[in-house]
Amino acid sequence: xxxxxxxxxxxxxxxxxxxxxxxxxxxxxxxxxxxxxxxxxxxxxxxxxxxxxxxxxxxxxxxxxxxxxxxxxxxxxxxxxxxxxxxxxxxxxxxxxxxxxxxxxxxxxxxxxxxxxxxxxxxxxxxxxxxxxxxxxxxxxxxxxxxxxxxxxxxxxxxxxxxxxxxxxxxxxxxxxxxxxxxxxxxxxxxxxxxxxxxxxxxxxxxxxxxxxxxxxxxxxxxxxxxxxxxxxxxxxxxxxxxxxxxxxxxxxxxxxxxxxxxxxxxxxxxxxxxxxxxxxxxxxxxxxxxxxxxxxxxxxxxxxxxxxxxxxxxxxxxxxxxxxxxxxxxxxxxxxxxxxxxxxxxxxxxxxxxxxxxxxxxxxxxxxxxxxxxxxxxxxxxxxxxxxxx
Numbered sequence: 496x497x498x499x500x501x502x503x504x505x506x507x508x509x510x511x512x513x514x515x516x517x518x519x520x521x522x523x524x525x526x527x528x529x530x531x532x533x534x535x536x537x538x539x540x541x542x543x544x545x546x547x548x549x550x551x552x553x554x555x556x557x558x559x560x561x562x563x564x565x566x567x568x569x570x571x572x573x574x575x576x577x578x579x580x581x582x583x584x585x586x587x588x589x590x591x592x593x594x595x596x597x598x599x600x601x602x603x604x605x606x607x608x609x610x611x612x613x614x615x616x617x618x619x620x621x622x623x624x625x626x627x628x629x630x631x632x633x634x635x636x637x638x639x640x641x642x643x644x645x646x647x648x649x650x651x652x653x654x655x656x657x658x659x660x661x662x663x664x665x666x667x668x669x670x671x672x673x674x675x676x677x678x679x680x681x682x683x684x685x686x687x688x689x690x691x692x693x694x695x696x697x698x699x700x701x702x703x704x705x706x707x708x709x710x711x712x713x714x715x716x717x718x719x720x721x722x723x724x725x726x727x728x729x730x731x732x733x734x735x736x737x738x739x740x741x742x743x744x745x746x747x748x749x750x751x752x753x754x755x756x757x758x759x760x761x762x763x764x765x766x767x768x769x770x771x772x773x774x775x776x777x778x779x780x781x782x783x784x785x786x787x788x789x790x791x792x793x794x795x796x797x798x799x800x801x802x803x804x805x806x807x808x809x810x811x812x813x814x815x816x817x818x819x820x821x822x823x824x825x826x827x828x829x830x831x832x833x834x835x836x837x838x839x840x841x842x843x844x845x846x847x848x849x850x851x852x853x854x855x856x857x858x859x860x861x862x863x864x865x866x867x868x869x870x871x872x873x874x875x876x877x878x879x880x881x882x883x884x885x886x
Contacts, residue, residue, distance in 0.1 A: 500547035558603035608636035625826040641835035655821030688754035712777030
């Protein structure tokens with residue numbers, strides 16, 4: 496039986512069942528926890544409508560499709576509503592998915608596919624883990640019911656396998672130049688400063704350290720086009736509540752690097768299960784000559800190893816510095832599903848045209864700007880063309 500939940504009170508009541516279901520699923524990750532998604536709903540859902548689909552068998556929750564109904568966009572090309580995952584958008588959720596209890600996948604997938612097929616609302620499923628997500632099977636079942644699809648690789652998540660490693664054995668896996676650079680930079684800091692790498696463990700520390708992280712991050716990007724990590728009131732309130740919840744659950748890994756007592760850098764992450772998720776960082780540009788950002792990353796990895804995690808996930812983005820620390824990657828995919836009716840045909844046609852235009856933009860413009868425009872960053876990306884265009 497499928498139950499549709501459309502109000503916040505119903506969402507709140509699912510907290511304990513949600514945690515049990517997620518732990519028993521193959522999709523278990525930080526970004527599918529009730530804490531992450533309910534906080535996103537409260538602070539970042541904007542004009543979307545809640546559209547949770549809960550599948551039950553004999554009263555037990557066996558599957559959850561954590562969806563939101565996005566209203567018609569203000570563009571002639573997309574005049575219809577669509578369904579998308581909770582957690583979508585600039586907050587940076589990775590590995591979004593349908594959550595299904597192990598052993599109940601076929602029955603639950605069929606029930607969800609049947610419900611969605613009957614509703615005939617287009618689906619836009621982003622940040623899927625390629626080749627390892629329940630949503631891919633759901634999409635396949637909808638295809639069997641006449642739906643069409645557009646699929647695209649959208650990003651990559653570098654990660655570091657750490658199972659069985661000590662700090663020294665992990666260092667031995669790094670390239671010799673990077674290993675030497677980290678050790679030299681850390682030694683140099685210790686020579687000139689009293690170095691302390693502190694982890695937040697109290698609510699008072701959390702409030703202070705989160706404000707510090709935001710300030711250092713923005714200082715880092717000031718004059719370089721800015722950052723969208725903490726640029727709205729909604730994002731700031733999201734992280735304030737989420738970090739508080741994560742501290743209560745012992746998931747929060749918020750670090751401050753202090754030099755002679757002064758904050759020089761900060762790193763914001765989470766330890767969930769056997770994985771450390773690196774989320775964001777920042778540093779004071781006054782200490783840039785000491786490579787405090789590099790040192791902070793290395794010390795966070797060392798801390799994760801000492802905690803016994805199996806993996807350090809650097810999350811989406813193919814920035815070069817991530818590959819100094821690890822070489823393994825996962826791909827992320829976006830799947831758009833269109834119902835077999837006139838609205839579905841119009842949406843697929845519009846998305847196909849948009850996709851073709853995006854490819855053309857990326858061929859013509861510098862890589863960073865082209866990707867921003869094609870990805871829908873719009874006017875803000877256009878404003879950066881003048882400085883990004885080579886002279």
